[in-house]
Amino acid sequence: MAGTVLDGKAIASQIEIELAEEVADFIQNNGDGPTLAAVLVGDDPASAVYVRNKRLACDRVGIESKMHRLPAETGEEELLELIAKLNADEDINGILVQLPLPPQIRSAKILDAVHPLKDVDCFHPENVGLLVQGRPRFLPCTPHGVLQILDRSGISVAGKQCVVVGRSDIVGKPVATLLAAKDSPVGPNCCNGTVTVCHSRTSDLAAITRTADVLVAAIGIPKFIKADMVKPGAVVIDVGINRTETGLCGDVDYEAVREIASAITPVPRGVGPLTVVMLMLNTLTAARLQLT
C-alpha cells in the first residue's frame, strides 16, 4: 500500500491560525505589532515569489511587513548600509534577506551583519552557535518546518536511524543538529535521533540511505532519491525544490518512493509552506525578545 502523504500545506495553515492568535495577543498587550523587513536584491523570479508569499503570510497572521527591493547590480557596501539602517530601526523586529544574493555580493558578509536579535532566518553565527549548543534563540525556518511536520503527524525520531542527504548551511547541517539534539522546543519526539549526514562525496550513499527509518532529502538534485535507496516503511521528508522542464519536483522520485515509504512529503505542498510560517513565528519571537 502506498505511504501516507504528509500534507505540509494543511499543517502550515493550522500553525498560521495558532500564530495569528498569538500575534493578536502580543498586539493587545504591547500596542505595536511585530514588523518584518524583507530585502530582495535582483530579479530572480522564484525569489520574488517566495518574498511575496512571505509578505502575504505576514498579512494573514497580523505581522506588518516592509519591502526593500534593490537592483541586481547593487554592491555589497550599499546592502550593508541598508542592513545597518534596519538594525538601528526600533520599528523593525526581523530582517529577512532573501537568498540567493547576486554573485558580486558575499552572502556571509551580509548575513553576519544582521543584528542577531533580528536574525529571523537564524543564519547569524551567534544564533547557529546557540542552536548547536542546544540553547536555540530561533529555530531555522526549513529545519523547524521538518520537525513540525514530523511532530504533528505523530512521527517520532527518538532512537531511530535518521539519514540527512545534503550538508547545506540552510537545511542539511541544522536539520541534522536538531534531529540529534538531546531535547527539542518542538517536542520530545523530534530529537534523540541517531543521525548520519550524507553528501555528494559519500561513497555507497544508497547503502546508507537504506538504513534510514527517517530519510531527509536536501541535496538539490531533482528526483535523486530512488525507490531502491529507501528502506520499506521509512518516513521520507523531501526538502528539495527543483524547477525542471517538466515542472516543479523535489529531490525524491515521489511516485516510486511513495510505493514503499510509510509516509512521504510531496513537492509542492510539503516542507515549503512550513518554511514561510516558521519565519512568521520567528518574527514574533524576535518582537518578544526586543521587548526587554
Ligand SMILES: Nc1nc2c(c(=O)[nH]1)N[C@@H](CN(C=O)c1ccc(C(=O)N[C@@H](CCC(=O)O)C(=O)O)cc1)CN2
Ligand atoms: N532568506 C532565505 N532565503 C531562502 C530560504 C530561506 O529560508 N530564507 N529558503 C529558500 C526559498 N524559500 C524561502 O525563502 C522557500 C522555498 C519554497 C517555498 C514553498 O512554499 N514552495 C512551494 C512551491 C512554490 C513554488 O516554488 O512554486 C511548495 O513547496 O509547496 C517557500 C519558501 C531559498 N532562499
